[in-house]
Amino acid sequence: MKIPVLEIFGPTVQGEGMVAGQKTMFVRTGGCDYSCSWCDSAFTWDGSQKAEALSAESVLERLDDTGGDRYNHVTISGGNPALHKGIGELVELLTDRGIQTAVETQGSYWQDWLLSIDDVTISPKPPSSTMVTNFEQLDLFVERLSSRSEGSQSLKVVIFNDGDLAYAKQVHQRYPHMPFYLQVGNDDLHENQPEKLRDHLLHRYEWLVDTVMEDRELNNVRVLPQIHALIWGNKQGV
Amino acid sequence: MKIPVLEIFGPTVQGEGMVAGQKTMFVRTGGCDYSCSWCDSAFTWDGSQKAEALSAESVLERLDDTGGDRYNHVTISGGNPALHKGIGELVELLTDRGIQTAVETQGSYWQDWLLSIDDVTISPKPPSSTMVTNFEQLDLFVERLSSRSEGSQSLKVVIFNDGDLAYAKQVHQRYPHMPFYLQVGNDDLHENQPEKLRDHLLHRYEWLVDTVMEDRELNNVRVLPQIHALIWGNKQGV
Numbered sequence: 001m002k003i004p005v006l007e008i009f010g011p012t013v014q015g016e017g018m019v020a021g022q023k024t025m026f027v028r029t030g031g032c033d034y035s036c037s038w039c040d041s042a043f044t045w046d047g048s049q050k051a052e053a054l055s056a057e058s059v060l061e062r063l064d065d066t067g068g069d070r071y072n073h074v075t076i077s078g079g080n081p082a083l084h085k086g087i088g089e090l091v092e093l094l095t096d097r098g099i100q101t102a103v104e105t106q107g108s109y110w111q112d113w114l115l116s117i118d119d120v121t122i123s124p125k126p127p128s129s130t131m132v133t134n135f136e137q138l139d140l141f142v143e144r145l146s147s148r149s150e151g152s153q154s155l156k157v158v159i160f161n162d163g164d165l166a167y168a169k170q171v172h173q174r175y176p177h178m179p180f181y182l183q184v185g186n187d188d189l190h191e192n193q194p195e196k197l198r199d200h201l202l203h204r205y206e207w208l209v210d211t212v213m214e215d216r217e218l219n220n221v222r223v224l225p226q227i228h229a230l231i232w233g234n235k236q237g238v
Numbered sequence: 239m240k241i242p243v244l245e246i247f248g249p250t251v252q253g254e255g256m257v258a259g260q261k262t263m264f265v266r267t268g269g270c271d272y273s274c275s276w277c278d279s280a281f282t283w284d285g286s287q288k289a290e291a292l293s294a295e296s297v298l299e300r301l302d303d304t305g306g307d308r309y310n311h312v313t314i315s316g317g318n319p320a321l322h323k324g325i326g327e328l329v330e331l332l333t334d335r336g337i338q339t340a341v342e343t344q345g346s347y348w349q350d351w352l353l354s355i356d357d358v359t360i361s362p363k364p365p366s367s368t369m370v371t372n373f374e375q376l377d378l379f380v381e382r383l384s385s386r387s388e389g390s391q392s393l394k395v396v397i398f399n400d401g402d403l404a405y406a407k408q409v410h411q412r413y414p415h416m417p418f419y420l421q422v423g424n425d426d427l428h429e430n431q432p433e434k435l436r437d438h439l440l441h442r443y444e445w446l447v448d449t450v451m452e453d454r455e456l457n458n459v460r461v462l463p464q465i466h467a468l469i470w471g472n473k474q475g476v
Contacts, residue, residue, distance in 0.1 A: 011451045013461055020258065021419070021460035023450060072457035100458075181259070195437060202436065206469050212261060213249045219310035220338075222259035223251055225465065231444050 001086035004030040004051035006044055006079070008062045009237045011071045015228030017121045017181055018154040019102055024073040025063050029087070032079040033108055036129035038160065040186055043236070044079035056089035073100040076117075080105050088113035104156075107141040108134065120145055120153040121181075124171055126164035128185070133167075135174070142175050154179040159208055160187055169217055182223045184208045186234075194233030201229055239324035242268040242289035244282055244317070246300045247475045249309045253466030255359045255419055256392040257340055262311040263301050267325070270317040271346055274367035276398065278424055281474070282317035294327035311338040314355075318343050326351035342394075345379040346372065358383055358391040359419075362409055364402035366423070371405075373412070380413050392417035397446055398425055407455055420461045422446045424472075432471030439467055 010025035030044050030051030043049040054062070063074065074094055081087055082105040091113045094101055102119040114120055122145070124138055125131040145153045155178050157168040164185075172180045184205040191197040205225040212218045232238045248263035268282050268289030281287040292300070301312065312332055319325055320343040329351045332339055340357040352358055360383070362376055363369040383391045393416050395406040402423075410418045422443040429435040443463040450456045470476045 011457075013447050013451075019460070021462040023457060023459055023461065069454045070451065070457060198436065198440065199433060202469055209251055209469070213251075213308065216307045219249075219261060219308060221261055222257070223261065224259040225468075227463065230463075230468070231440055231447070 001089065002053035002055055003059060003084050003086045003090065005054045005059060005062075006030045006049055006051045007237055008059065008066055011067050012238055013227065014075055014102070015226045016183055016224060017104065017123075017156050018152070018179065019075075019119050020224055020227060022073055022075075022102070023071070024075045024102065025067045025071045027059060027063070027074060027076045027090075029076065029078045029081045029084055031083050033083065034080065034106060034125060034129070034131050036125055036131055038129065038158075038185055038187060038189070040189055040234075041077075041079065056086060056093055059090050060093050071099070073102070075102045075104075077104050080109065082109040082111050082114065085111060085113075087111065088116075091116050106131075107138050110141055110144065114145065115148050115151070118151050120151065121156050122153060122178075123156045123158070126157055126159065126167040128160040128164050129158075139174075142178060146178065152179075154181055156181040156183055158183050158185045160185040165211065169215075172218065172221065176220075180221045182208060182212060182218075182221055184223075184225055186226060186229055189234055191234060194231065194235075197233045198230050201225060239327065240291035240293055241297060241322050241324040241328065243292045243297060243300075244268045244287055244289045245475055246297065246304055249305050250476055251465065252313055252340070253464045254421055254462060255342065255394050256390070256417065257313075257357050258462055258465060260311055260313075260340070261309070262313045262340065263305045263309045265297060265301070265312060265314045265328075267314065267316045267319045267322055269321050271321065272318065272344060272363060272367070272369050274363055274369055276367065276396075276423060276425060276427070278427055278472075279315075279317065294324065294331055297328050298331050309337070311340070313340045313342075315342050318347065320347040320349050320352065323349060323351075325349065326354075329354050344369075345376045348379060348382065352383065353386050353389070356389050358389065359394050360391060360416075361394045361396070364395055364397065364405040366398040366402050367396075377412075380416060384416065390417075392419055394419040394421055396421045396423045398423040403449065407453075410456065410459065414458075418459045420446060420450060420456075420459055422461075422463055424464060424467055427472055429472060432469065432473075435471045436468050439463060
């Protein structure tokens with residue numbers, strides 16, 4: 001079963017979420033059941049870039065070609081990687097080699113291979129995305145992951161405005177035992193000067209931090225910026 | 239038994255290490271057995287600011303006065319907080335209230351209360367600090383923490399130059415099973431414009447990222463900047 005792959009790059013640092021800072025390779029798959037208004041990887045689903053159908057073995061070969069012996073961790077991202085059953089074989093190959101794995105998905109599709117991923121980030125999308133969360137589906141997704149004995153998982157919500165924050169609270173209260181991350185959204189995907197974007201994003205991050213610090217319903221949370229955007233701006237493939 | 243306290247502030251975000259982004263209160267204790275050349279909290283040991291001797295109950299009162307009902311996590315930092323036996327009582331009071339705790343210490347002194355801390359960051363100091371690590375002492379420290387059944391711990395080394403990175407590798411190889419963080423050092427403690435410091439620190443962070451990405455002996459690591467320094471610069475008490 002082939003995997004539609006849009007890019008393989010690294011090693012670089014994971015810029016966000018529960019394994020922020022981790023040295024990792026990225027495998028970015030094409031295709032998404034969502035089309036978030038502010039998606040920073042819209043090229044995975046808007047037809048502007050074409051995915052290549054690769055076998056799990058070929059993906060591993062490409063990882064080795066690109067990362068050599070300088071990696072021990074692979075992040076599978078998208079698009080929504082949970083659309084692709086074929087990733088199961090890749091996860092098996094990686095695990096057999098002792099390589100750690102991480103995945104980010106919005107939790108709208110389930111795959112059994114998710115149970116074998118070391119770190120799963122579930123990132124339901126807030127109202128500003130224009131997407132609507134199916135909470136019954138998400139309940140099941142969270143439950144399946146939470147009941148496994150190995151591996152860890154967290155929720156991450158991207159925040160652009162107060163409405164998103166209200167949504168985030170709802171998610172946090174629904175799954176109070178799940179580690180919870182808030183991430184400031186990048187609302188300027190066209191800025192091509194990293195220094196300008198950096199000042200803007202840190203200003204937005206400061207707003208999010210201030211707001212969360214004042215809120216008694218958001219005490220057990222982690223608030224993070226996208227580190228890669230602070231360094232490299234909107235550049236693809238880093 | 240009193241605790242010498244220099245500042246209590248928050249809630250704010252934890253800017254570094256294994257719980258980066260966490261909403262937390264800070265209790266900063268005075269006194270250190272080290273005097274690192276680049277210490278960003280030298281006021282805890284250089285005599286420029288005076289600590290106040292407080293009982294554990296008083297510390298908790300001050301936390302409540304400052305953080306109200308807007309906190310569920312307390313970070314005890316220094317100086318070297320592990321110099322103070324009295325912190326044990328504070329940890330007990332916090333744990334009884336269901337409040338999570340984190341500590342950072344260089345690992346030069348042991349206290350049994352460390353076993354009750356949720357997240358312990360052990361931060362041995364690299365050569366640029368001018369301090370010398372007693373590795374036999376550190377072995378024992380790491381072993382005691384690793385053998386506990388609850389709570390988590392990690393190593394964090396601050397990096398200013400290639401010599402520091404060589405030291406970090408030595409530490410990482412000595413304790414391969416301990417989660418390992420590299421943090422870019424702040425070498426400009428006098429810059430008072432956050433925007434200028436931010437550009438400089440991110441430039442240094444990019445250097446560290448590039449260097450680590452090329453190094454096959456540093457595959458299982460996390461590389462992070464100090465997020466608080468990116469936002470607030472060298473300001474104290476945030």
